[in-house]
Amino acid sequence: RTLTAHCLCLLSHITFTLPPTPLPQQAHLCHCSVCRYTHGTLFTTHERIQRPDVDLSTFKAYKCTERWTIYFCGRCGSHVLDRLDVRGWGGKDGAGEEEVEWYIALGVVDQEGGGKGNGKVDGVWQFTKHIFVSSTQDGGLAFFLTRIGNSNVRLWNSRPIDDPAVGTGELQMQLEVKCHCTSIHFPISRPSPQSKFQGKHCACRSCRFATSTPVASWVYVPTSSLSLPANLLFNSNSKPPSLGPGFGTLQTYTSSPGVTRSFCSTCGACVAVVRDEEKGVVQVAAGLFRAKGVRAEEWVEWGRDVGGLEDG
Numbered sequence: 001r002t003l004t005a006h007c008l009c010l011l012s013h014i015t016f017t018l019p020p021t022p023l024p025q026q027a028h029l030c031h032c033s034v035c036r037y038t039h040g041t042l043f044t045t046h047e048r049i050q051r052p053d054v055d056l057s058t059f060k061a062y063k064c065t066e067r068w069t070i071y072f073c074g075r076c077g078s079h080v081l082d083r084l085d086v087r088g089w090g091g092k093d094g095a096g097e098e099e100v101e102w103y104i105a106l107g108v109v110d111q112e113g114g115g116k117g118n119g120k121v122d123g124v125w126q127f128t129k130h131i132f133v134s135s136t137q138d139g140g141l142a143f144f145l146t147r148i149g150n151s152n153v154r155l156w157n158s159r160p161i162d163d164p165a166v167g168t169g170e171l172q173m174q175l176e177v178k179c180h181c182t183s184i185h186f187p188i189s190r191p192s193p194q195s196k197f198q199g200k201h202c203a204c205r206s207c208r209f210a211t212s213t214p215v216a217s218w219v220y221v222p223t224s225s226l227s228l229p230a231n232l233l234f235n236s237n238s239k240p241p242s243l244g245p246g247f248g249t250l251q252t253y254t255s256s257p258g259v260t261r262s263f264c265s266t267c268g269a270c271v272a273v274v275r276d277e278e279k280g281v282v283q284v285a286a287g288l289f290r291a292k293g294v295r296a297e298e299w300v301e302w303g304r305d306v307g308g309l310e311d312g
């Protein structure tokens with residue numbers, strides 16, 4: 001079966017073929033820190049595809065580990081493809097002599113090509129497992145998404161991941177936000193140790209294609225909690241003359257009139273969304289928060305609902 005996938009801005013797209021195994025294929029929700037810090041979400045979903053015949057000229061590549069390269073749109077930042085070097089692994093998953101495996105981000109797969117579809121793909125993948133849950137310290141969204149469609153989603157922890165990045169950016173009054181390549185990093189601060197920001201999960205089409213993940217998680221941070229460079233950057237479409245440390249790689253994309261999304265142009269992580277109609281608030285990507293648990297509940301009061309389901 002052949003499917004298409006495209007980024008949010010439609011510049012970067014691919015056609016790909018599924019491996020020859022029966023449908024639906026089992027799919028995973030990955031909670032590892034590489035996924036979280038390169039997407040800005042609390043989890044991601046990627047599944048194996050056959051080697052795609054694709055023009056990668058509109059994509060940017062980012063090598064997130066020695067063997068793992070991700071490809072995201074150079075204009076809007078959507079992650080589309082992952083490439084895994086499996087040389088010397090002796091045919092992982094029956095891959096035989098293949099030396100490279102390709103994975104597609106399920107959040108950008110579209111049943112109808114050309115950006116006409118709503119991102120729904122029926123009968124191809126069934127979510128059966130949460131993986132690398134132990135990396136989240138608090139379970140992340142794994143305990144929230146226990147049932148998807150008609151199937152229960154099991155937990156799989158693997159070995160506990162001792163992740164030095166988790167929790168190190170947390171002080172009583174200040175929390176660090178940082179992408180995977182660490183080029184984007186800035187603090188958010190709160191007026192008192194008890195005060196919390198509002199958090200919301202969103203499954204709308206734009207969030208889905210921007211983050212390449214079925215559910216995006218945003219924290220609504222008042223601009224008064226951002227220091228000056230962040231405040232300036234997220235609230236104007238033009239970059240100030242000097243970006244300074246912490247923002248040198250920030251790139252913006254206007255996803256619809258009055259909605260500006262920003263991402264790291266090195267690793268592709270979604271960083272923030274600013275809506276002209278919501279003055280004084282910046283939606284910051286929760287996946288980049290460096291709190292002790294990925295839900296950062298010392299800092300965030302999460303809404304119970306997932307928004308945007310009608311068009312996601």
Ligand SMILES: [Zn+2]
Nearest residue numbers: 007009073076
């Ligand atoms: Zn794009």
Ligand SMILES: [Zn+2]
Nearest residue numbers: 030031032035
């Ligand atoms: Zn992962």
Ligand SMILES: [Zn+2]
Nearest residue numbers: 179181264267
């Ligand atoms: Zn980055």
